[in-house]
Amino acid sequence: MLKVRSLSKDFKLHNAGKEVCVLRDVSFELPQGKTLFLLGPNGSGKSTVLKCLYGTYKPTGGSALYRSSLWGEVDLFRLQSVQMHQIRLKEIGYASQFLQVLPRLSTLQAVAEPLLYLGVDKKKALSMAEGVLLKLGIERELFDQYPRLLSGGQQQRVNIARAIVKSPRLLLLDEPTASLDEHSKKLVIETLQELKCREMTMVVVSHDRELIDVLSDLELRMGDGHVDF
Amino acid sequence: MELLLKVESLTKVFGRGCEQCLSLTGKDGNRCPICGSIVACADVSFELHRGEWLGILGESGSGKSTLLRLLNLELEPTKGRMLVNLEPYTGLDLLSISPYSRRLIRQELFGIVYQNPIHGLRMEVSAGGNVAERLILMGERRVEKIRERVLALFRRLELPEDRMDELPSSFSGGMQQRLQIAKAIVNNPPILLLDEFTTGLDPSVQAGVLELLKEIMFELGISAIVVSHDIGVINFMTHRVLVMNRGRVVEHGLTDQILEDPQDPYTQTLVHSKL
Numbered sequence A: 001m002l003k004v005r006s007l008s009k010d011f012k013l014h015n016a017g018k019e020v021c022v023l024r025d026v027s028f029e030l031p032q033g034k035t036l037f038l039l040g041p042n043g044s045g046k047s048t049v050l051k052c053l054y055g056t057y058k059p060t061g062g063s064a065l066y067r068s069s070l071w072g073e074v075d076l077f078r079l080q081s082v083q084m085h086q087i088r089l090k091e092i093g094y095a096s097q098f099l100q101v102l103p104r105l106s107t108l109q110a111v112a113e114p115l116l117y118l119g120v121d122k123k124k125a126l127s128m129a130e131g132v133l134l135k136l137g138i139e140r141e142l143f144d145q146y147p148r149l150l151s152g153g154q155q156q157r158v159n160i161a162r163a164i165v166k167s168p169r170l171l172l173l174d175e176p177t178a179s180l181d182e183h184s185k186k187l188v189i190e191t192l193q194e195l196k197c198r199e200m201t202m203v204v205v206s207h208d209r210e211l212i213d214v215l216s217d218l219e220l221r222m223g224d225g226h227v228d229f
Numbered sequence B: 001m002e003l004l005l006k007v008e009s010l011t012k013v014f015g016r017g018c019e020q021c022l023s024l025t026g027k028d029g030n031r032c033p034i035c036g037s038i039v040a041c042a043d044v045s046f047e048l049h050r051g052e053w054l055g056i057l058g059e060s061g062s063g064k065s066t067l068l069r070l071l072n073l074e075l076e077p078t079k080g081r082m083l084v085n086l087e088p089y090t091g092l093d094l095l096s097i098s099p100y101s102r103r104l105i106r107q108e109l110f111g112i113v114y115q116n117p118i119h120g121l122r123m124e125v126s127a128g129g130n131v132a133e134r135l136i137l138m139g140e141r142r143v144e145k146i147r148e149r150v151l152a153l154f155r156r157l158e159l160p161e162d163r164m165d166e167l168p169s170s171f172s173g174g175m176q177q178r179l180q181i182a183k184a185i186v187n188n189p190p191i192l193l194l195d196e197f198t199t200g201l202d203p204s205v206q207a208g209v210l211e212l213l214k215e216i217m218f219e220l221g222i223s224a225i226v227v228s229h230d231i232g233v234i235n236f237m238t239h240r241v242l243v244m245n246r247g248r249v250v251e252h253g254l255t256d257q258i259l260e261d262p263q264d265p266y267t268q269t270l271v272h273s274k275l
């Protein structure tokens, strides 16, 4: 499903005249329906791997062959931005470490939004969003709130809800349980388990032993490849 | 995504121009050292897809507004082609047609919202009249139909219906921009052009207009080109973005990629200084 070969990432900061190497030669293979955990100390580049896969960062080298439902096998690192945009909309879900949503959209609307982009009608989208939020333990009373007024743990679950609401084929999760209490964590883990049963392929950054024990098929330990030139 | 608009080598030189205008500008400035002409847009090419929102990001003077006015067929280009994938115009270079037909095609294809409402609204015509005018120009003659449509748009844009007969000049800045939007979309054009349309508004009003517009753009499934020097607006309103400097596109990509991992030195300065 996903074959990453020799991924490297340098940040060239032209004005500071500096080059920062964050990733060197990262490779892994992930069959469909399997879950890969990226492990390693702070700053070892775990989030950078996710962002390269999602196209938020431009990799310096390497390839990521991905079997898309849209066009068969593609190299995510070499797609045109229009195509990457399309693949993201349809088949990749990404929940970053921190929630980034729109100021005046309600929680429910924020979660329904990815479906609207896919042309799902508004009523259906809202009801699907509702289902996902409830499953993750976000109560109805919060649906009309602005996400930025929610607690850290609630925001994190809204973020996950946004990523999974369209049932992506590939799910990228960055520290999905980092700020959750035991109960919320249990709900998130159950939800992810269910998705796994439905053959969703996942790449997860996490230090959470419980999450790893339940979901992990493969693990990639990343050293601190952080080298400054 | 279906291709909607293809722009090739769009170029605008203000002044008499010479052979070397393009090759001698871009690095240090956009004024040709030989003939003194200003190269406002140089070889700009891009594609716009159906339902896609494309941003044009750049500093003052980088050529964003010139580009938008070229797209809106308001300005005679020095060079370039513009192809639209829409019957009955498919395959036709919009820039090659006569100025008269161009005006009609412009009304049909594009809605535009300017930074300064003076450019987008006729201040001596009533607010409702401003919106109706465009429909009439498109050939609608049924008064009842026109009234209905204008009323619906006033409601959708949260404009006070009871002030339809007032002149736009009595409206607040935010209301004037919403009126411009109503006028721009009244005949359901496939492409919306937005030029710094929230720049003059105070931040709280800005957020309201942006969100309302985004909602409407979703509903219509309209494609858009959003010109702004405001990274927040670009982030909020666009999927992809072209970065312009001295009339050139220096970088393009997914909006989050451009904002989080810009490659070009100019973009890096622009993004990092504003974050």
Ligand SMILES: Nc1ncnc2c1ncn2[C@@H]1O[C@H](COP(=O)(O)OP(=O)(O)OP(=O)(O)O)[C@@H](O)[C@H]1O
Binding pocket: B014, B030, B038, B039, B040, B058, B059, B060, B061, B062, B063, B064, B065, B066, B067, B229
């Ligand atoms: N009618 C004109 N005659 C001569 N030069 C012009 C004309 N219109 C624009 N220019 C020049 O073209 C260049 C690009 O101008 P443009 O208005 O397109 O920039 P912009 O990116 O929209 O800037 P801003 O962010 O300030 O609106 C500038 O150097 C400007 O002075």
Ligand SMILES: [Mg+2]
Binding pocket: B064, B065, B066, B195, B196
């Ligand atoms: Mg301008």
Ligand SMILES: [Zn+2]
Binding pocket: B017, B018, B019, B020, B021, B022, B032, B033, B034, B035, B036, B037
């Ligand atoms: Zn010249």
